[in-house]
Amino acid sequence: MWHRDEASADSRVTSPPRQRGAPTPRSTILSTKSRTVKTLTAALALPLALILGACSSSAAPAASGDAASTGTVKIGVVGAGDPYWETFTEAAKEEGIDVEIVDFDSYDQPNPALSAGELDLNQFQHIIYLATYNVASGDDLVPIGATAIYPLGLYSTKYTDVADIPAGETIAVPNDESNQARALLVLQSAKLIELKDGGSVFSTTADIEPGSKVKVEAVAADFTASSLPDFAGAVVNNDFVAKSGLTSDQLLAQDDPSDPAAFPYINIFAARAADAENPTYLKLVKIYQETQAVQDGVLKASGDTA
Structure with missing residues (x-):
């Protein structure tokens, strides 16, 4: 899914047309995969750096004004039935932030909804999934906070x-x-x-x-x-x-989610690039990460594996 040809018209190589049904030359397959891997690797580097920076910083995001003044924050998820989401929305409400959890049936829906402005944040994907989506779609969604690593x-x-x-x-x-x-x-x-x-x-x-x-x-x-x-x-x-x-x-x-090789599979809150420093959104991440009842709920929902 989601391969995008980023070559410009000027860089295309002219070659004889391939007959219908003829196999794609192996060199073409390898070249295309190589370009895709390089592009994904580059796209992955920024989210990893952002998450590392967020994890290494102990400073709380500074809120500017009343958080609730921005209105209800819509967060897209896959699995809104998990009880910890209710715990999270209640904790956010105590901090003056109204949250609406928007449930989706499949993974291919929350990112386009976020890009289109139908959501303010989403929380369903890991870093590699986000990088792959950005490369394929040309979007510029960014991670603003880590949640957990779930085993597969x-x-x-x-x-x-x-x-x-x-x-x-x-x-x-x-x-x-x-x-x-x-x-x-x-x-x-x-x-x-x-x-x-x-x-x-x-x-x-x-x-x-x-x-x-x-x-x-x-x-x-x-x-x-x-x-x-x-x-x-x-x-x-x-x-x-x-x-x-x-x-x-x-x-x-x-x-094994504790293996360092699993780091790219950290699940994250994602936002549009323009909202990467939104104080209300960063405060919500902090509430999610630091509310013990939420973390206990996440652990229970994952069968003590997250």
């Missing part, structure tokens, strides 16, 4: 151990680039697949080595859990685990 897990309703999954079976993974790469790394750590060059945060299903134990099929992230009856297993994002009724008994493998 492989679930199954047919098998109770990774070793029990027969060779040749198929595993479902999210089809968006950032979560797909992370899911593939989970499957590789479980020894179900092997990725070219060891894999990375930019891996795709095209990087799966032919000799891998299982096959992999990419589906929309919000359908991974519901598709479990059709697959040997599925890598399911945290937002869809609880609402689909999955339990830890059905969890076969997951990545």
Whole structure:
């Protein structure tokens, strides 16, 4: 998803037209992927720097005037049913800020809504997802505060151990680039697949080595859990685990959120670039991070894994 050709007309290379159905030359595929990886790497550097700066600063954001004077702050999320959001809105209200939590069904909705001005903030994605979105869309959304790292897990309703999954079976993974790469790394750590060059945060299903134990099929992230009856297993994002009724008994493998390699998967509050220093929004981040009841709720909702 979301590859964007950023070459200008002047830089295009003239070549004979390719016949319909003819395979794309491998050199073209590699060149396109290389450009995409370089662009994503550059896009990822700024969010990482912003989050590092925010985490290293102990100073509270200074509020200018009455926070409530800006009106109700709309925050887009995926999973508004989690009880900690009510706790958060109550804590914000005590600080004079009215918050409306706007729920979305899938990951592809909150960022366009934020860009269009339908939201003031969103909180559903990790840094890599945001960087990928910005590169693909040309938008300039920015992280203004970190929340948590949630593990990504492989679930199954047919098998109770990774070793029990027969060779040749198929595993479902999210089809968006950032979560797909992370899911593939989970499957590789479980020894179900092997990725070219060891894999990375930019891996795709095209990087799966032919000799891998299982096959992999990419589906929309919000359908991974519901598709479990059709697959040997599925890598399911945290937002869809609880609402689909999955339990830890059905969890076969997951990545380690405490591993430094998981840092790019820190979930964040995102805002439009023009609002990066908005004192009300920064105060909301601080309320989320420092209200113990909110943090306890986040931990409970994640099954003590966040």
